[in-house]
Amino acid sequence: EVQLVQSGAEVKKPGESLKISCQGFGYSFTNYWIAWVRQMPGKGLEWLGIIYPGDSGATYSPSFRGQVTISVDKSINTAYLRWTSLKASDTAIYYCARPRGSSTNCYDFWGQGTLVTVSS
Amino acid sequence: QSALTQPASVSGSPGQSITISCAGTSSDIGAYIYVSWYQQNPGKAPKLMIYDINNRPSGVSSRFSGSKSGNTASLTISGLQAEDEADYYCSSYTSTSTVVFGGGTKVTVL
Numbered sequence: 001e002v003q004l005v006q007s008g009a010e011v012k013k014p015g016e017s018l019k020i021s022c023q024g025f026g027y028s029f030t031n032y033w034i035a036w037v038r039q040m041p042g043k044g045l046e047w048l049g050i051i052y053p054g055d056s057g058a059t060y061s062p063s064f065r066g067q068v069t070i071s072v073d074k075s076i077n078t079a080y081l082r083w084t085s086l087k088a089s090d091t092a093i094y095y096c097a098r099p100r101g102s103s104t105n106c107y108d109f110w111g112q113g114t115l116v117t118v119s120s
Numbered sequence: 121q122s123a124l125t126q127p128a129s130v131s132g133s134p135g136q137s138i139t140i141s142c143a144g145t146s147s148d149i150g151a152y153i154y155v156s157w158y159q160q161n162p163g164k165a166p167k168l169m170i171y172d173i174n175n176r177p178s179g180v181s182s183r184f185s186g187s188k189s190g191n192t193a194s195l196t197i198s199g200l201q202a203e204d205e206a207d208y209y210c211s212s213y214t215s216t217s218t219v220v221f222g223g224g225t226k227v228t229v230l
Binding site (some may be wrong): 049050 | 123
């Protein structure tokens, strides 16, 4: 059974750094892209970017390029989303998602979400 | 890149059909077949309902169907049921190899 298991909720202060994770189970991790999607409180879905674990190649939304870094450690089937200096506006639920087959754009498996709260 | 444009809310009575529109541009919806629709219930992760304009993943009811005309995609739910009440999001692949979502539509079953 395909599963994406994300790391637990985080509470951070503005200016702090953070890395959250998404571990894949039940499939060949290096053969499928992993995307990250943000959902701010009470708001819609926003696409941050996507990475291919096979070669660590990543593409970012123009809105998020430079704001976050997506990486992967294929030895432990895990993708990461990292911030170097959090802002209050980064408060959101962050989902990782795996696309169907070789596509990069439609996601049929999702993690449970990681709630990130940034508050002084 | 701007979010795709969806109506904030759509409602219908049980048994009726409703259609949710998703307006994009010639750089996203208009350029590709890669339009998807997701259903999201409160506190849950999104669920893929339609991909590549009008294809349903295994297990998704045939009451859900998709279409596209020009720069606008649509999701139709026929035979509306109480369990269909949720938020729905469209998404599209773009000419810059990224993905853009719509703002979301809240479906209410009256």
